[in-house]
Amino acid sequence: MELDMKGDAREGLLTIDLQALGDNYCDLRARLGADSRCGAVVKADAYGLGAARVAPVLYGLGCRDFFVATEGEGQRLRELIGTDARIVVLTGVRPGFEMECAHSALVPTLFTLAQVRAWVAACERAAVAAPCAVKVDSGMTRLGMTAEEFDQLLADRALLQAANIEILLSHLACADEPAHPQNAAQLRDFRRAGERLRAECPKVELSLANSSGIFLGPEYHFDIARPGSALYGINPSPGAPNPMRPVVELSLPVIQKRHVSDERFVGYGATQAVSPGSWLAVARGGYADGILRAQGGRGCGWACGRRLPIVGRVSMDSTVFDISALSDAERESLASIQVLNAELTVDEVGGYANTIGYEILTSLGHRYFRRYLEN
Template sequence: MTTDFPGGRLTIDLGALADNWRTLRSISPQSECAAVVKADAYGIGLRRAAPALADAGAGTFFVAQLSEAVTARAAAPGSAVYVLNGLPPGAAAAYAAAGARPVLGSREEIGEWAAFVASTDADPSAAIHVDTGMNRLGLSPDEFRAMRAAGGPGFAPALLMSHLACADEPERPETARQRKLFAELRALAPETPASLANSAGTLRPETSEGDLAFDLRRPGVSLYGANPIAGFASPLKPVVRLEARIIQVRDVAAGETVGYGGVERMRRPSRVAVLSLGYADGILRAGGGADGVPGAAAFVGETPCPYVGRISMDLIAIDVTDTPHAQRGDWAEILGDHVGVDDLGRACGTIGYEILTSLGRRYERTYV
């Protein structure tokens, strides 16, 4: 007897994921297109995403932590895997054993890796990260210049990289400044392949013209169907579809409230459907509705059905008054053809990245 009656079902389209990588590669074919698969491939599952991307042609992957690198290497044998969060103290041997390439962003990390390489026959492959304006990770420009003046890091880096801070806002001048500074620093190490563009950087017109592309691009969230540039006509396909089961439909009189705190009062006699998922499943609490402040919307068939009141841990109420056929057992679209990850992100006061990486563990997952 089955006991598996999930409240939500998540469908992940690996074909769309592969097509998105091909689209991003085609934007600037003169540079390599890597794939960022950190955070369990942005929530869709690293073990399934990496082979699909490798089969499409991706040969370089970026993760955040060593454990993710181990998974990526197993899922896509022969690939180059960089670990963005750097080299923890004493971890050099573990990185080498895993075939993982640390992204070194401090003098201490570079010194430790150089000493390890000098003491063993291990592959010295690693990246060096220079900070050009993010002020998060990376050598300062002066530190990098000093290192080059002193003869280099003590090994041959496989990649020189930096990270764009404002590429998702094309009107901001910071991207041009970062690009200029990075080009100046890269000129000090012309023998090393260079990487600057993230998802937003890859999709900007300057990249197709070669200005931001350099030797390797690192798209992340765009692979998964999100649009990192608001208002941009994205060529990418949605990768995830999320549906929630309707577990009850009830009549609510005009003037009555729904949910915790009574923050939303119904303005008309209404039919309210209750869905079997909530913020424990990654649908952020801020996406609920309140009097005068609309929240997110689900779709039942072709009809938008706004969230009503606060989102609970395991339940969401939606207004199905205009969908008379909605009934117990039906499925409502949370993400899909009508609601993109960026749409739901905006309705929840956040971004598509957080929606994707918050996708819950209780869903029935299907890969197609």
């Protein structure tokens, strides 16, 4: 069933399968033990697929722990889902905006001692007992309290009790490499941090596992898992078959077909030539639409059951494909070329562009005609 369509069909068709996304959530949730809940990361507009459509589906399946990147994302999400859902802002709260965060019923992630102090001071001035989350750095060396700061927090019992900490978080750096020794090291350090915090604040919940972390085993699951990429069809276990259903298809309209009678260079910089007798199709859609420039000469599209190589550099608004392998009848009827589907996955496409599926999804432009499907 088509739930909604928006955009211009002449600019390409982006199909987002909300049923597949929901199935992925249920699959991930089933991998957790009875003592672990499955949250959902819907930051960056649900990885570019539209939080306004994605979040209500997840909420309808029972998800009550949502994770966003910014306060603005959290405020928009709060308008979409029930007040019984918890929305955690992973990049914290801007100084001076603590009460705006609290009044929007958002839970900021605090990752410095100064932030905890500022949060407590703001809540005390407003006579508000708003919850927060605290993040410790267990080895990612990105956001998170250092071991020294965390020691200082635990030593200041008055601050600790006033902070109203609901969740302790950390983030795995190498979860998609199960044999990497850093996984075990981070697990050890995070478990120890959780035990120490719970000795003072027994109701604090613990959250470590991202999408790939779920597949590392139950010891990584703790109270709340927070999958993101796997919900949207990205393989959480690179090198192994993808257990997730594909969520997106993207078709680009063909706007010109041409026969090349002699050897010709194609595209900017004359980086690639085609042989005499080749057939080319120019499709509407380029790097302004998420067809990354690095795919030129490496990536491919899909039509008539086969891969069609991208030829030359990808332009801002167009991409050239070699359609010589198609029959005359197939070329004649060719109206569009898919650049994402079940056969041409976001992970594969990311590889062509020397990047990851995350960037492919979050780079998809806004000119496409978006079709949302749900059974």
